[in-house]
Amino acid sequence: MSVTAAQGFRAAGIAAGIKKSGRTDLALVVNDGPRSEAAGVFTRNKVKAAPVLWSQQVLTTGALRAVVLNSGGANACTGPQGFQTAHATAERVAEVLGCGAVEVAACSTGLIGEQLPRETLLSGAEKAAGGLAATPEAGAAVAAAIMTTDTVPKQAQVIDPAGWTVGGTAKGAGMISPSMATMLGVITTDAVVDQPMLDAALREAVRYSFDRLDIDGSMSTNDTVLVLSSGASGVRADPAVFTAALTRVCRDLAEQMQADAEGVTKRITVRVTGAASEDDAVTVARTIARDALVKTAMFGSDPNWGRVAAAAGYADAALDPERLDVTINGVLLCKGAVVAGDRAACDLSGKDVMIEVELGLSGGADGHTAEIRTTDLSHAYVEENSAYSS
Amino acid sequence: MSVTAAQGFRAAGIAAGIKKSGRTDLALVVNDGPRSEAAGVFTRNKVKAAPVLWSQQVLTTGALRAVVLNSGGANACTGPQGFQTAHATAERVAEVLGCGAVEVAACSTGLIGEQLPRETLLSGAEKAAGGLAATPEAGAAVAAAIMTTDTVPKQAQVIDPAGWTVGGTAKGAGMISPSMATMLGVITTDAVVDQPMLDAALREAVRYSFDRLDIDGSMSTNDTVLVLSSGASGVRADPAVFTAALTRVCRDLAEQMQADAEGVTKRITVRVTGAASEDDAVTVARTIARDALVKTAMFGSDPNWGRVAAAAGYADAALDPERLDVTINGVLLCKGAVVAGDRAACDLSGKDVMIEVELGLSGGADGHTAEIRTTDLSHAYVEENSAYSS
Numbered sequence: 001m002s003v004t005a006a007q008g009f010r011a012a013g014i015a016a017g018i019k020k021s022g023r024t025d026l027a028l029v030v031n032d033g034p035r036s037e038a039a040g041v042f043t044r045n046k047v048k049a050a051p052v053l054w055s056q057q058v059l060t061t062g063a064l065r066a067v068v069l070n071s072g073g074a075n076a077c078t079g080p081q082g083f084q085t086a087h088a089t090a091e092r093v094a095e096v097l098g099c100g101a102v103e104v105a106a107c108s109t110g111l112i113g114e115q116l117p118r119e120t121l122l123s124g125a126e127k128a129a130g131g132l133a134a135t136p137e138a139g140a141a142v143a144a145a146i147m148t149t150d151t152v153p154k155q156a157q158v159i160d161p162a163g164w165t166v167g168g169t170a171k172g173a174g175m176i177s178p179s180m181a182t183m184l185g186v187i188t189t190d191a192v193v194d195q196p197m198l199d200a201a202l203r204e205a206v207r208y209s210f211d212r213l214d215i216d217g218s219m220s221t222n223d224t225v226l227v228l229s230s231g232a233s234g235v236r237a238d239p240a241v242f243t244a245a246l247t248r249v250c251r252d253l254a255e256q257m258q259a260d261a262e263g264v265t266k267r268i269t270v271r272v273t274g275a276a277s278e279d280d281a282v283t284v285a286r287t288i289a290r291d292a293l294v295k296t297a298m299f300g301s302d303p304n305w306g307r308v309a310a311a312a313g314y315a316d317a318a319l320d321p322e323r324l325d326v327t328i329n330g331v332l333l334c335k336g337a338v339v340a341g342d343r344a345a346c347d348l349s350g351k352d353v354m355i356e357v358e359l360g361l362s363g364g365a366d367g368h369t370a371e372i373r374t375t376d377l378s379h380a381y382v383e384e385n386s387a388y389s390s
Numbered sequence: 391m392s393v394t395a396a397q398g399f400r401a402a403g404i405a406a407g408i409k410k411s412g413r414t415d416l417a418l419v420v421n422d423g424p425r426s427e428a429a430g431v432f433t434r435n436k437v438k439a440a441p442v443l444w445s446q447q448v449l450t451t452g453a454l455r456a457v458v459l460n461s462g463g464a465n466a467c468t469g470p471q472g473f474q475t476a477h478a479t480a481e482r483v484a485e486v487l488g489c490g491a492v493e494v495a496a497c498s499t500g501l502i503g504e505q506l507p508r509e510t511l512l513s514g515a516e517k518a519a520g521g522l523a524a525t526p527e528a529g530a531a532v533a534a535a536i537m538t539t540d541t542v543p544k545q546a547q548v549i550d551p552a553g554w555t556v557g558g559t560a561k562g563a564g565m566i567s568p569s570m571a572t573m574l575g576v577i578t579t580d581a582v583v584d585q586p587m588l589d590a591a592l593r594e595a596v597r598y599s600f601d602r603l604d605i606d607g608s609m610s611t612n613d614t615v616l617v618l619s620s621g622a623s624g625v626r627a628d629p630a631v632f633t634a635a636l637t638r639v640c641r642d643l644a645e646q647m648q649a650d651a652e653g654v655t656k657r658i659t660v661r662v663t664g665a666a667s668e669d670d671a672v673t674v675a676r677t678i679a680r681d682a683l684v685k686t687a688m689f690g691s692d693p694n695w696g697r698v699a700a701a702a703g704y705a706d707a708a709l710d711p712e713r714l715d716v717t718i719n720g721v722l723l724c725k726g727a728v729v730a731g732d733r734a735a736c737d738l739s740g741k742d743v744m745i746e747v748e749l750g751l752s753g754g755a756d757g758h759t760a761e762i763r764t765t766d767l768s769h770a771y772v773e774e775n776s777a778y779s780s
Contacts, residue, residue: 047703047711047727069750077699079728113698113729156395218697219704249568292682292767293566294776300776306502307608309467313437314609337437338469364634377682377776382769385683 002155003029004138005167006190008230010132013141016124018072020348025072026121028128029186030097031065035231038064039199040105041206043223049076051106052224054086062195064228065103067186068125069146071171073110078237085118091334092122096129107224108182109148109171131336143169146184149384152260157251158245164191164233166245170253176312183210183257184328185225187249191237193229202242209250212282213373215261216381217290225250228284259371266298266353270291273369280317281370284357287315295377298353303346305333310356323360329353392529392545393419395490397579398620400522402533405513408462408507413497414535415462416511418518420487421455421575425621428454429589430495431596433613440612441465441496444476448492449751452585454618455493457576458483458515459536461561463500466611475508479650486519493508497574497614499538499561503658533559536574539774542650546642548635554581554623558634560643573600574645575615577639581627591633592617599640601750603763604770605651606682615640648763656688656743663759664749669758670707674747676704685767693736695723713750
């Protein structure tokens, strides 16, 4: 599993002392090659954390030897001092590994607006570099060290019969929205892939996984997903097969993030069909998934389809009320924007909710559909996000 | 106060029997003239309630004799049967008043997706028409009869020294967002105003009042604000003075709606200055006001400015992080997107919170600013919106 599933990678996750709790808070993933293609997708937030600025810069080369990650602080809104901290950390890792700082990406997660303790980070990075291993335990230690309000580590892998593997880990529990989550993700592969293909595959995979997860509509300053390829399997991957495998790993991680989102009591899938375009399908699904009244109704196990219809109606997308159908957990409740089935027949007592919205503007082979995954809005979400700074 | 403050208006609010609780649920406002100019602003939701469709149609004439309103059911997503109910209610009111149905607007509020009891509504309308009065008590009865989850009635008035009055009432507690609220509002005036001027004044007033209130980002199927002019004062109002008075009444009502919003423990004002345009200022302010993480932080009295900066950063507006300042309750916490002041100095223990965001992209006489009013996201909000259908 995780970042050490593919050949050619070593990893470590340690307690550097950033978190006052003493829990592990620093991770290192190293690509031993022979190849070093890499690609990344970053937050679209205009306020970007220092490690995002650093990693975007180094990734212009399309190659990485290592990624250093920390929890316990986002290193966002920290100015030049924060950028120097990210730079110095990458430099320290590079020194120990014998490569250039430009081959080392950095990721941070935690509270915005506080400086990271630079010396703690530097000595932690050195310690992690001294404890690298290619074992599943080392991969699991990375998954644990990047957790913030996550309650469980998240790992996934796909082994292709052709002889290559894709594995990865991610964290993310709140502030999860358009263009990914407050999420960090590191994915590794030993398939032989050229950099432009790796980049294209990652964009496609993120588009249909992390980008389709929307917990609370908030977009983080730190979102980062990186993919590193060692080529150690010696097997060249078919682009379509590789993209599908990478997408599966990303979707698996996104589903784990959904299940572990802050305060979740319901896992909700909003599926929109018959939209005028795929963008419209995503917009309508996302608008419903973000609607506070829909989310609180789901928390109350209330099949309040009127709130779903209202949210669809204010989405910035083509919609004809006379063709709007709403089905919740298999029960058609609204046909042509008019009350249809019996609310009482709709059972929302379980943990999974499927909201299906048919727009009736396309269909068959030309039908435009999209699914957005979200969660309910519960007392626990409010508690977790109000009781302390995060 | 309220809809009977201006001369030429009579009103009634009664218990028609729509609400099972026996509380008042039907209101009638009648314009006795001599003039009958009217204007309306309606929800931009593509899924519109039957009374919205009806009222938009009758208002194409620019004149109204009466408005009939009910709580206890939105008459939304009710199809042709629901539209016939709205039509029949207007017709019954018109019969009693001796005018045409086309001179009677209708407004409804309550649960989406259930048919209103037509006969109950018709006999209620008749009963209300029989009990019309021009007293303050009659105006207050209208304010009470349109309440849903509101805990207090909302009324406002402005008396102009020139001899005319603007008065009104509104309801709205949740589902309050872009393009007004799940709100109904009826405003009356005895100023002499031509219809195009009345229409322009209402649009301007709504733009700077109800449209700048955003409780939960949800846009209702039923939002309606109507203004009726009797001209009974005989005094022709100056357009600018009239627009200012109407705006004051609307802002007063919007502030009452904010204070009474579902589950509110904090009244939050987000003020954005120095934006590249007024639209940008509104977009940034609205994005911050809608951010679930900002709202939960405020509920927790936590001056978590990092969440404010992050929300500003993902707003669809021009932003340069190096010019982004965040001030909360007078304490500058973030300068140029970098930590500045001391969180501990920022006192959020009171009920009012002012979040100021300077974008530094315009200034002085050419500065673009906007204020959005919102509330925190509390346990009570979750409770009120999950415990029962509304």
